[in-house]
Amino acid sequence: MSIKIGILGYGNLGRGVECAIKQNPDMELAAVFTRRNPDDVKILTEGVKVYPVDEMEKMKDSIDVLILCGGSATDLPVQTPKYASMFNVVDSFDTHAKIPEHFAQVDEAAKQSGKVGIISVGWDPGMFSLNRLYANVILREGNDYTFWGKGVSQGHSDAVRRIEGVKDARQYTIPVPAALEAVRAGKNPELSTREKHTRECFVVAEEGADKARIEEEIKTMPNYFSDYDTTVHFITEEEMKANHSGLPHGGCVIRSGKTGWNQEHNHVIEYSLNLDSNPEFTASVIVAYARAAYRMNKEGMSGCKTVFDVAPAYLSEKSGEELRAHLL
Amino acid sequence: MSIKIGILGYGNLGRGVECAIKQNPDMELAAVFTRRNPDDVKILTEGVKVYPVDEMEKMKDSIDVLILCGGSATDLPVQTPKYASMFNVVDSFDTHAKIPEHFAQVDEAAKQSGKVGIISVGWDPGMFSLNRLYANVILREGNDYTFWGKGVSQGHSDAVRRIEGVKDARQYTIPVPAALEAVRAGKNPELSTREKHTRECFVVAEEGADKARIEEEIKTMPNYFSDYDTTVHFITEEEMKANHSGLPHGGCVIRSGKTGWNQEHNHVIEYSLNLDSNPEFTASVIVAYARAAYRMNKEGMSGCKTVFDVAPAYLSEKSGEELRAHLL
Numbered sequence: 001m002s003i004k005i006g007i008l009g010y011g012n013l014g015r016g017v018e019c020a021i022k023q024n025p026d027m028e029l030a031a032v033f034t035r036r037n038p039d040d041v042k043i044l045t046e047g048v049k050v051y052p053v054d055e056m057e058k059m060k061d062s063i064d065v066l067i068l069c070g071g072s073a074t075d076l077p078v079q080t081p082k083y084a085s086m087f088n089v090v091d092s093f094d095t096h097a098k099i100p101e102h103f104a105q106v107d108e109a110a111k112q113s114g115k116v117g118i119i120s121v122g123w124d125p126g127m128f129s130l131n132r133l134y135a136n137v138i139l140r141e142g143n144d145y146t147f148w149g150k151g152v153s154q155g156h157s158d159a160v161r162r163i164e165g166v167k168d169a170r171q172y173t174i175p176v177p178a179a180l181e182a183v184r185a186g187k188n189p190e191l192s193t194r195e196k197h198t199r200e201c202f203v204v205a206e207e208g209a210d211k212a213r214i215e216e217e218i219k220t221m222p223n224y225f226s227d228y229d230t231t232v233h234f235i236t237e238e239e240m241k242a243n244h245s246g247l248p249h250g251g252c253v254i255r256s257g258k259t260g261w262n263q264e265h266n267h268v269i270e271y272s273l274n275l276d277s278n279p280e281f282t283a284s285v286i287v288a289y290a291r292a293a294y295r296m297n298k299e300g301m302s303g304c305k306t307v308f309d310v311a312p313a314y315l316s317e318k319s320g321e322e323l324r325a326h327l328l
Numbered sequence: 329m330s331i332k333i334g335i336l337g338y339g340n341l342g343r344g345v346e347c348a349i350k351q352n353p354d355m356e357l358a359a360v361f362t363r364r365n366p367d368d369v370k371i372l373t374e375g376v377k378v379y380p381v382d383e384m385e386k387m388k389d390s391i392d393v394l395i396l397c398g399g400s401a402t403d404l405p406v407q408t409p410k411y412a413s414m415f416n417v418v419d420s421f422d423t424h425a426k427i428p429e430h431f432a433q434v435d436e437a438a439k440q441s442g443k444v445g446i447i448s449v450g451w452d453p454g455m456f457s458l459n460r461l462y463a464n465v466i467l468r469e470g471n472d473y474t475f476w477g478k479g480v481s482q483g484h485s486d487a488v489r490r491i492e493g494v495k496d497a498r499q500y501t502i503p504v505p506a507a508l509e510a511v512r513a514g515k516n517p518e519l520s521t522r523e524k525h526t527r528e529c530f531v532v533a534e535e536g537a538d539k540a541r542i543e544e545e546i547k548t549m550p551n552y553f554s555d556y557d558t559t560v561h562f563i564t565e566e567e568m569k570a571n572h573s574g575l576p577h578g579g580c581v582i583r584s585g586k587t588g589w590n591q592e593h594n595h596v597i598e599y600s601l602n603l604d605s606n607p608e609f610t611a612s613v614i615v616a617y618a619r620a621a622y623r624m625n626k627e628g629m630s631g632c633k634t635v636f637d638v639a640p641a642y643l644s645e646k647s648g649e650e651l652r653a654h655l656l
Contacts, residue, residue, distance in 0.1 A: 019589050023468040129656045137616040137643040140351040261347050265604035276593035288465040308641040315465040328457045
């Protein structure tokens, strides 16, 4: 009996979840739900239907875990608590500052329904968070560093697209090699925002647009660019399509710390990701946690969880014996 | 109320545990147990006593977790089940092939006593195992690679020391840079033993010993060296002491895999360690899992566990709220 997964929201992430389910033989895609007209949503899996979102409640008993693929700004704060009252759910809520509030709401709903809701799953928050936790409990005296990139930041790309005269834009976040090197060498540098990352923008300008003004507006944009060294390249639509249509990303979490009676020994722990497709990797993490949600709920657990609360063995379909024999 | 830790066995690992306890304010060292004459064992922590091992049972109620710092060959197979019948225990059992048997024996003892025993804690097995598991559940289609070093292998150093005419020896395991590079680039190479690691030996020969014969014996030693490219350097005792007295180690676990409907996207996950002191780092991992053993037992759990069975939040003394607010 495979685990029946529902997907709510069929954008890049939803499609990534669909692909990940295909790689997990103990799971099957049961349904995709959309707020669009279902006839307009073409999915990849043969024989699976697309339903309007308001038919979800009727399918309460034929879906084991619902994966919420909406955005953190407005979708998930409403959807995750709402659907945790009917389903085991997993989301990728990534507004760090609002996690406590989101957790409380999902926890209340999931405890009432007796379901499990796992929030903030992906790579950051998610795998990066886990690695921060593991590294911090091991190296008690030390410093944490997180670098992102090289990769496409969707938020920054959108910010550039909102500038007048910009037809399309792609923004790459890039770690500064010297900073990364100093951290990896255990030098524990204090790094300003500007010293950690640079930003590189590829912009398609509208015909006749003032490129100097666009470049100036990007470089001085508060929060997004003004604290960074930013490079702007104007390119053609064809170049954009040919060279910048992917969504690569990645980065690393490094903790450097000391042990010994007089802190005489230095250690560096690094977790790094190099991803061709940010949404597909995020989706692959989410699908593993969907298995955990299902299994934890089967064992009688309920309420809101994060990656910190999930014993790693729940993520695998293999038995404890198999895991100990082959992966330990 | 701090967690009271007992240490059995005061070698490099035991001393590392003592140092790690000092860095964890919610813990205290309650006692050190030894098979030697306690008067001959000088520990670092003021006011803490060293007891003969046969007095351990009397201290059942004043120790929350006993950390077993003996060897995997003969000590732990006996000690861990024996003491799991009285204490929550943590060990670093690292004979991969015998883990299933060890698990079963500790599980039986710990279930009977109602205690928790966490086995095979450290970095490999331990943190490397965890990262193999996490990476495997995320990237279902892919390849695993583990590289060790650059670092001192105690087993290989001992093997060289057993050769006639060798006064002292230190063996370093070193990953082959080209292999590491190909793996990190996502090329999924098939690598022979020789292509993955080289071995470098520093040897102090006894006066008048036949160095050519020693070098030949090292390079052709089955299992230990014959499958590797090995370099041998003869040095003086002074050089050995000055340049090779530490126990650095490290390595990395890499998984490279594909996602996408047609497996069109490649991803690389890497976890790497660069350690000045192998025993102190191992001890720091063990101490974090001692906290988990204590807390899981407080919640009513019992039996044998591995790192796969421990939800990460148990490793930290911080509350769920604090972890979500600061590390997620």
